[in-house]
Amino acid sequence: MIPTTRHPPTLQSASTDSSSDPNIPPQVFSTGYSTHPTLSTALLEATESALKSHPSPQNIDLAIIHASSLYEEPSKIIPTILQAIQQAGGNVKHIVGNTAGGVIGARYTDACYPVEAEAVPALSVTLASLPDVRVRTFYWNDVPEFDGGMTRGMDPESWKRFMGMAGGSGEEEEEDPVFMIIPSPAFQNDLDDLLRGLQYAFPNGQTFGGIASTVSSLSRARIFAYSAVDGSSAPAVYGNGCVGVAFSGDIRVDTMIAQGAKPVGGVYRVVAAGASTPNSVADEGSRSTISAIVLDEAATALEEETNEEEEEDELESLDEKALKRAKMAQDYAKARIPKPPLAEANFLMRRLSDDDQAFMRRALLIGLERGNLNRTPNELARLAKGEGHRFTVRQVASAGMKDGSVTFPLGSVNVEVGARCRFFVRDGDFAKKEVEALWTGYKKKELERTVMGGGEVNPPTGCFVYPTLDRGSKLFGKTGFESSVVSEFLPGISCISGFFANGVLGQLDGTIAGNIPSSNENMLHGSSSQYVIFRSKSKRPIYSPLQASIDAANAAAAKAAKEAAELELAAENEKRSRMSKNFAPENEAAPRSSDGELIVRRREIHSGRSLSVSTVEWSVAEKMARPTSALEGYMWEKETQVDRQRERISLALLMSQCKAAMADPTKPKPRDWVGPVKQAGADGKFVIIPECKRIDPSAGSLRKRYDIQKIVKQLILSGAPAISVNSDSVLFGGSLDDITKAREASNAAAVEKSLESGDGAVSPPILASDLLLYPYQLYKLRMAGADAVNLVVGALENKDLLYLTKIASTISLQVLAVCSSEKQISMVTKLGSGSISALVISNRELETFDFDSTGKQALSLLKSEALAAFREKHGSDVPVIVEGRVGIIEDNGSSSGYIKALKQAGAFGAIVGGGVATINDDEVAESITNWMAV
Numbered sequence: 001m002i003p004t005t006r007h008p009p010t011l012q013s014a015s016t017d018s019s020s021d022p023n024i025p026p027q028v029f030s031t032g033y034s035t036h037p038t039l040s041t042a043l044l045e046a047t048e049s050a051l052k053s054h055p056s057p058q059n060i061d062l063a064i065i066h067a068s069s070l071y072e073e074p075s076k077i078i079p080t081i082l083q084a085i086q087q088a089g090g091n092v093k094h095i096v097g098n099t100a101g102g103v104i105g106a107r108y109t110d111a112c113y114p115v116e117a118e119a120v121p122a123l124s125v126t127l128a129s130l131p132d133v134r135v136r137t138f139y140w141n142d143v144p145e146f147d148g149g150m151t152r153g154m155d156p157e158s159w160k161r162f163m164g165m166a167g168g169s170g171e172e173e174e175e176d177p178v179f180m181i182i183p184s185p186a187f188q189n190d191l192d193d194l195l196r197g198l199q200y201a202f203p204n205g206q207t208f209g210g211i212a213s214t215v216s217s218l219s220r221a222r223i224f225a226y227s228a229v230d231g232s233s234a235p236a237v238y239g240n241g242c243v244g245v246a247f248s249g250d251i252r253v254d255t256m257i258a259q260g261a262k263p264v265g266g267v268y269r270v271v272a273a274g275a276s277t278p279n280s281v282a283d284e285g286s287r288s289t290i291s292a293i294v295l296d297e298a299a300t301a302l303e304e305e306t307n308e309e310e311e312e313d314e315l316e317s318l319d320e321k322a323l324k325r326a327k328m329a330q331d332y333a334k335a336r337i338p339k340p341p342l343a344e345a346n347f348l349m350r351r352l353s354d355d356d357q358a359f360m361r362r363a364l365l366i367g368l369e370r371g372n373l374n375r376t377p378n379e380l381a382r383l384a385k386g387e388g389h390r391f392t393v394r395q396v397a398s399a400g401m402k403d404g405s406v407t408f409p410l411g412s413v414n415v416e417v418g419a420r421c422r423f424f425v426r427d428g429d430f431a432k433k434e435v436e437a438l439w440t441g442y443k444k445k446e447l448e449r450t451v452m453g454g455g456e457v458n459p460p461t462g463c464f465v466y467p468t469l470d471r472g473s474k475l476f477g478k479t480g481f482e483s484s485v486v487s488e489f490l491p492g493i494s495c496i497s498g499f500f501a502n503g504v505l506g507q508l509d510g511t512i513a514g515n516i517p518s519s520n521e522n523m524l525h526g527s528s529s530q531y532v533i534f535r536s537k538s539k540r541p542i543y544s545p546l547q548a549s550i551d552a553a554n555a556a557a558a559k560a561a562k563e564a565a566e567l568e569l570a571a572e573n574e575k576r577s578r579m580s581k582n583f584a585p586e587n588e589a590a591p592r593s594s595d596g597e598l599i600v601r602r603r604e605i606h607s608g609r610s611l612s613v614s615t616v617e618w619s620v621a622e623k624m625a626r627p628t629s630a631l632e633g634y635m636w637e638k639e640t641q642v643d644r645q646r647e648r649i650s651l652a653l654l655m656s657q658c659k660a661a662m663a664d665p666t667k668p669k670p671r672d673w674v675g676p677v678k679q680a681g682a683d684g685k686f687v688i689i690p691e692c693k694r695i696d697p698s699a700g701s702l703r704k705r706y707d708i709q710k711i712v713k714q715l716i717l718s719g720a721p722a723i724s725v726n727s728d729s730v731l732f733g734g735s736l737d738d739i740t741k742a743r744e745a746s747n748a749a750a751v752e753k754s755l756e757s758g759d760g761a762v763s764p765p766i767l768a769s770d771l772l773l774y775p776y777q778l779y780k781l782r783m784a785g786a787d788a789v790n791l792v793v794g795a796l797e798n799k800d801l802l803y804l805t806k807i808a809s810t811i812s813l814q815v816l817a818v819c820s821s822e823k824q825i826s827m828v829t830k831l832g833s834g835s836i837s838a839l840v841i842s843n844r845e846l847e848t849f850d851f852d853s854t855g856k857q858a859l860s861l862l863k864s865e866a867l868a869a870f871r872e873k874h875g876s877d878v879p880v881i882v883e884g885r886v887g888i889i890e891d892n893g894s895s896s897g898y899i900k901a902l903k904q905a906g907a908f909g910a911i912v913g914g915g916v917a918t919i920n921d922d923e924v925a926e927s928i929t930n931w932m933a934v
């Protein structure tokens with residue numbers, strides 16, 4: 001039966017520590033399990049599942065396999081795992097494992113969901129990548145007898161040598177390694193010596209592990225090991241001995257053990273202790289028999305007091321409480337006389353519940369008090385505070401029927417006269433509370449470490465759980481209890497695995513209760529559960545499969561969005577470049593008048609249609625007519641576009657909306673565009689007016705992402721006194737909305753600037769750059785929030801130029817006249833003084849709509865007689881600004897060189913589009929400053 005377990009209610013954020021260097025590889029524990037009845041299929045399923053939540057299968061330092069003893073042919077386990085990992089492109093350095101009577105494994109989906117599979121075919125595979133950790137695997141057999149030290153020549157160095165852990169050949173010897181031990185059941189006789197020897201050789205080291213087990217016959221128990229390091233690469237399966245793993249370096253392990261035993265009766269003192277047999281060496285080191293105990297009244301009273309406080313509410317009346325106290329006093333009166341422990345046990349047993357009595361008849365458990373304890377006498381309260389256990393519980397091996405003495409297994413304990421002790425019974429309900437109290441205490445200690453350490457303790461990366469075979473459903477009445485507690489207390493963890501063992505190994509309180517190291521010896525614990533929590537010592541990033549899958553999904557979505565945007569942009573570019581190419585027929589020069597000016601015709605003349613005709617007639621007419629230049633084609637497209645807009649909102653309605661907006665104080669008002677520009681150039685600076693445009697018909701898209709608000713903000717914070725925004729959608733990919741957004745961004749940037757400087761800051765005004773042929777367009781731009789517009793003079797007749805400037809003035813839009821020839825400058829000169837706010841000299845070649853990439857067009861126009869005449873009529877107060885490749889065209893090897901030449905030729909400033917769009921974001925401010933300072 002595969003049990004269902006409680007699922008974690010919440011998921012802690014065990015994400016990769018973003019503050020750490022992403023180049024540092026994380027510590028990873030991943031796990032998978034299978035309950036398939038066929039060994040090879042189960043191994044493949046479990047490995048595949050473990051690999052799914054592992055980011056780097058190429059770097060697996062250790063694989064740990066626990067497989068049910070019900071599977072035949074355990075010798076196939078290591079070769080199958082090796083093959084499965086290699087097939088997935090991975091590599092594993094060490095493998096250890098064992099057979100078991102029950103297996104704990106987990107699958108990771110959005111969290112780690114553990115299962116405990118008891119006495120059924122099941123196996124778990126755990127894969128660990130441990131950067132900066134030295135991992136070594138061992139097989140030990142025939143362990144030297146531990147005699148307490150030097151007497152037989154086994155000093156710490158000798159033990160290290162025996163264990164294969166001695167330094168040498170230049171290797172540094174580790175002082176605090178962590179040992180994982182998986183002995184076979186046949187190794188039990190050597191185990192005590194090995195555990196003591198390990199602790200003797202490495203007093204600061206730690207040990208954890210469990211004895212291999214089986215579902216039924218112990219003779220089927222196997223342990224196995226493989227190492228691709230140090231040349232010993234043959235997989236080995238053993239029926240005896242012990243496999244081990246030593247970890248040292250960037251790894252930290254917390255261990256704790258739940259004893260599952262409830263104290264019963266009072267607290268006693270040992271008054272007589274001795275050797276287990278009369279003939280054994282009765283020195284201090286071999287006393288394993290308790291001959292007499294006496295009630296420790298003070299300790300018992302304190303214990304009862306604490307317990308009473310907790311039980312107070314459970315007892316209904318004062319009478320009940322008084323009765324209980326009286327009965328206890330009566331019981332304990334007899335215990336004040338020293339007695340053999342068996343006699344006291346018999347007496348106590350009669351006062352216990354039926355279940356506890358039944359247990360005590362089967363097994364006698366005695367807990368010996370550990371030294372230097374804190375004062376919390378109640379066992380569960382101690383554990384919940386993280387103070388560790390008060391008593392180390394041991395099962396009595398034999399009892400003297402004549403003298404009532406009790407004896408522990410030989411060599412397992414050294415009973416001191418005067419030591420405190422208690423009787424214990426196993427109890428499922430208490431065991432549950434103990435597990436929860438232990439984990440509560442652990443979390444409390446972890447919190448304390450965080451606070452004391454002044455920072456977060458590194459999150460755990462994996463947890464191993466080793467209950468003994470008599471726990472699980474037998475003790476708790478249901479399967480999966482312990483592993484589900486782990487997942488509740490460590491909700492972000494990516495690996496929970498383990499097996500049901502024949503006994504667990506290590507220190508009772510591991511690193512948890514560091515206050516009692518003297519009695520925290522390495523020992524074998526029966527009927528217990530061990531929890532082993534891994535983490536890195538350093539601030540190594542923690543791999544979280546959940547975070548990794550979220551990151552991967554986000555990255556895939558971002559990549560898809562980027563690709564789609566790039567495709568869209570490429571299509572746009574292609575469309576626009578095709579459009580402008582189509583406008584300008586190849587190999588055919590555009591018609592020009594005698595003064596060299598392009599002859600452009602308005603579309604209606606050639607289509608022969610009136611504005612009210614149907615769309616069918618429109619398209620027929622447009623196809624028949626072919627533009628003779630890029631500008632002409634562009635104009636026709638623009639006319640068509642405006643006609644369509646007019647069909648949605650008539651000119652009359654638009655005008656009245658515009659009038660209403662002008663009267664509405666809540667609506668944006670036109671700002672002086674040229675004022676701040678002139679102000680910026682007042683001290684002789686060359687004024688740079690950055691231009692935002694999505695696409696340029698001759699240069700293509702200028703930016704990967706066109707976030708107009710972000711761009712405007714950046715330009716303003718870089719010192720731009722005014723901004724030009726291209727709103728044309730035919731060739732430049734712009735929109736009216738870009739004007740509105742740019743205005744908002746300009747206001748926001750001004751507020752930010754003024755907050756920073758403490759001075760009031762003017763929000764830089766917006767010039768709408770577009771091909772304007774009709775007053776209709778002016779109204780639209782005004783409504784969108786434009787402060788000024790440019791008129792491409794080459795596209796306009798004298799009367800249109802006059803008309804448009806007049807309409808612009810009625811709605812307070814300033815006008816910039818864009819000229820790319822002397823003739824066009826002369827047209828502007830004819831306008832009344834004050835009709836335009838600035839003259840723009842352009843490098844644009846209107847026939848092809850390309851730029852003069854030499855920049856000579858603008859330089860020569862600046863020096864032209866037409867410009868001199870313009871200045872004479874309109875005065876030097878009207879700034880002359882250049883546009884087209886400024887910031888890109890170089891003179892004397894630099895963009896500043898060309899700008900200097902423009903300045904020397906009399907230009908006041910320049911509108912710069914591509915020049916600012918194609919440099920790195922962090923260089924924009926510097927470039928603008930440099931150009932302004934030429």
Ligand SMILES: O=C(O)c1ccccc1NCC(=O)[C@H](O)[C@H](O)COP(=O)(O)O
Nearest residue numbers: 769770771792883884885886912913914
């Ligand atoms: O010049 C035009 O005919 C024109 C028509 C419609 C919209 C804008 C127009 N002029 C501005 C530009 O062509 C450029 O965007 C501007 O000169 C900036 O050029 P650059 O610095 O080379 O990106």
